Amino acid sequence: MRVAGDTSTLPCRWLKTELPALLDQIRVLAASSSFHSQTVAQQKNTSCEGPAEDAGKEVDPAVKEGTVQISRAEAKQAWLTAGGDIERAARQALRDRLCKVKELVSLGFNDEAHCHEVLRQSGGEVRGALALLQRPLLEPFHEHMWSNKPEPPVDIHHPDKQIFLIHHVVLPYSFGLWQCI
Secondary structure: OOOOOOOOHHHHHHHHHOOHHHHHHHHHHHOOOOHHHHHHHHHOOOOHHHOOOOOOOOOOOHHHHHHOOEEEEEHHHHHOOOOOOOHHHHHHHHHHHHHHHHHHHHHHOOHHHHHHHHHHHHHOOOOHHHHHHHHHHHHHHHHOOOOOOOOOOOOOOOOOOOHHHHHHHHHOOOOHHHHHH
């Protein structure tokens, strides 16, 4: 109600008509270079949820060039966190995005620009981005698992017996461990 300003507008109507434009405004603000420089400076002084080990590191190229595009879901979450303040929401969205990119980089996905794009596609969700980043890496495995080729028999004289046996004994079962990989 406070954000709508006009008391004659019903909250449901405002959510449907005005909120998308407000979220787009946050996305545009977050994409502007002045917000990038402020957020990066703040990011160096604070940590995401861990130690600030890369405080002296080079700034993310996607952030430096002003090409970070946040999703509407990220803008909405930041807007809610900021209590309706648009500028704070834009800074919060960028801070959150940079933390998520750091998390993906720590998991071994070093192309930060690709991490930004995948996070945008997944609506800012790290789990969804991780699934999108892992999909091309797991493609050969999936093709092999779903192929109609018969499995070769177990050869105990094979030079790499351990992996061969694990593949035949454990992999056909759906354990939680295999779902994480």
